[in-house]
Amino acid sequence: MSGAATAPAALAAEGLTKRFGGFTALDGVSLAVPEGSITGLIGPNGAGKSTFFATVAGFLRPDGGRVWLRGQEVTGAPPWRLHRAGLARTFQIPRLFGRLTVAENLAVAAPDQPGERLPRPWFARRRIREEERALRARVMAVLERLNLARHADAPATALSGGQKKLVELGRALMSGASLILLDEPAAGVNRTLLREIAATIARLNREDGITFLVIEHDLDLVAELCHPVHCMAEGRVIASGSMAEVRADPTVAEAYLGMALEPDAS
Numbered sequence: 476m477s478g479a480a481t482a483p484a485a486l487a488a489e490g491l492t493k494r495f496g497g498f499t500a501l502d503g504v505s506l507a508v509p510e511g512s513i514t515g516l517i518g519p520n521g522a523g524k525s526t527f528f529a530t531v532a533g534f535l536r537p538d539g540g541r542v543w544l545r546g547q548e549v550t551g552a553p554p555w556r557l558h559r560a561g562l563a564r565t566f567q568i569p570r571l572f573g574r575l576t577v578a579e580n581l582a583v584a585a586p587d588q589p590g591e592r593l594p595r596p597w598f599a600r601r602r603i604r605e606e607e608r609a610l611r612a613r614v615m616a617v618l619e620r621l622n623l624a625r626h627a628d629a630p631a632t633a634l635s636g637g638q639k640k641l642v643e644l645g646r647a648l649m650s651g652a653s654l655i656l657l658d659e660p661a662a663g664v665n666r667t668l669l670r671e672i673a674a675t676i677a678r679l680n681r682e683d684g685i686t687f688l689v690i691e692h693d694l695d696l697v698a699e700l701c702h703p704v705h706c707m708a709e710g711r712v713i714a715s716g717s718m719a720e721v722r723a724d725p726t727v728a729e730a731y732l733g734m735a736l737e738p739d740a741s
């Protein structure tokens with residue numbers, strides 16, 4: 476298993492391959508997310524970063540390669556099983572329940588909700604009410620941490636793009652995940668909110684011991700937050716190390732430059 480020293484990596488992939496028809500989106504990706512780290516995943520548009528997330532989180536079936544979660548092989552496991560094992564992901568474009576409030580969007584992400592095991596006898600109703608109160612308290616605590624408490628009872632559709640990203644993070648936290656994959660947490664977010672998101676991720680990592688794998692195009696944010704950093708291009712990992720090392724790698728510069736030049740070349 477790649478990246479394994481004494482403790483197994485929180486997440487490790489080896490030779491992961493995913494094809495869409497004749498197109499190879501992941502071409503033998505091997506990388507590790509050390510336990511307790513905030514690991515970065517960078518690379519130009521279309522590099523395969525979101526596909527990597529979808530494949531390790533069980534949303535897409537790999538065509539080859541293997542995935543381990545804390546040393547246990549989970550290749551091809553369905554999302555619910557990985558979720559139970561402590562893995563949560565957010566989506567590049569937030570997927571919230573538009574007809575539910577912000578608080579309800581978090582509440583439905585809790586693993587064991589009151590009233591879920593229906594039917595229940597009449598004498599259990601008081602217990603359900605108590606469980607519901609406890610759940611609401613947990614939801615509010617998470618919303619406080621994300622600075623969203625004042626929006627708790629607003630419909631999720633009323634939030635800004637950046638706030639929706641935070642709600643997705645909140646949903647991952649409600650699930651009790653110990654490994655969270657964040658797909659572009661800072662995309663479309665203003666500088667102030669971006670600072671807040673960065674501080675929140677760092678705090679959750681430091682205080683709650685949550686391991687993160689973060690896809691992000693804001694390389695300054697990655698430099699500040701992430702170690703190690705993996706850079707992908709055209710379905711492969713082309714560099715890994717500290718952000719400084721990855722930035723200094725000529726193949727990385729070339730991959731990004733190639734993208735920048737593309738519109739002129741076409």
Ligand SMILES: Nc1ncnc2c1ncn2[C@@H]1O[C@H](COP(=O)(O)OP(=O)(O)OP(=O)(O)O)[C@@H](O)[C@H]1O
Pocket residue numbers: 495498500518519520521522523524525526527567
């Ligand atoms: N379901 C799919 N069917 C066909 N092709 C797909 C599918 N999902 C992704 N792709 C292709 O795979 C490649 C990698 O896409 P992916 O979304 O993983 O890139 P990315 O690195 O996340 O890019 P970005 O930074 O723009 O989000 C792209 O060329 C994309 O068009």
Ligand SMILES: [Mg+2]
Pocket residue numbers: 524525526567658
């Ligand atoms: Mg993507």
